[in-house]
Amino acid sequence: xxxxxxxxxxxxxxxxxxxxxxxxxxxxxxxxxxxxxxxxxxxxxxxxxxxxxxxxxxxxxxxxxxxxxxxxxxxxxxxxxxxxxxxxxxxxxxxxxxxxxxxxxxxxxxxxxxxxxxxxxxxx
Numbered sequence: 001x002x003x004x005x006x007x008x009x010x011x012x013x014x015x016x017x018x019x020x021x022x023x024x025x026x027x028x029x030x031x032x033x034x035x036x037x038x039x040x041x042x043x044x045x046x047x048x049x050x051x052x053x054x055x056x057x058x059x060x061x062x063x064x065x066x067x068x069x070x071x072x073x074x075x076x077x078x079x080x081x082x083x084x085x086x087x088x089x090x091x092x093x094x095x096x097x098x099x100x101x102x103x104x105x106x107x108x109x110x111x112x113x114x115x116x117x118x119x120x121x122x123x124x
Contacts (some may be wrong), residue, residue, distance in 0.1 A: 032115040055084040
């Protein structure tokens with residue numbers, strides 16, 4: 001039973017899962033749109049929204065908390081400048097999950113995770 005279990009284990013150890021979330025959220029913030037499995041996408045939403053909220057706060061403590069997850073300094077700088085300004089007036093819900101297909105190799109359901117308000121040239 002999974003009563004009150006908040007997260008998915010995804011068949012990984014806790015350290016592997018933490019590294020996976022770090023890599024996914026860094027890729028999402030860098031490229032603003034990534035494709036992954038449904039289960040990973042639903043968990044990624046939580047972490048990514050939390051990072052953007054930290055970016056909007058913008059103080060030193062928020063920057064240090066974000067750098068614990070986003071290990072790429074260029075992506076962290078983008079988070080605290082460009083993305084924070086873009087989502088300044090939005091109260092939450094910064095990401096969108098779109099189910100797209102099933103993967104050919106193992107029939108895993110795949111999704112696209114993207115930031116809601118895309119940047120210049122985007123259609124979101």
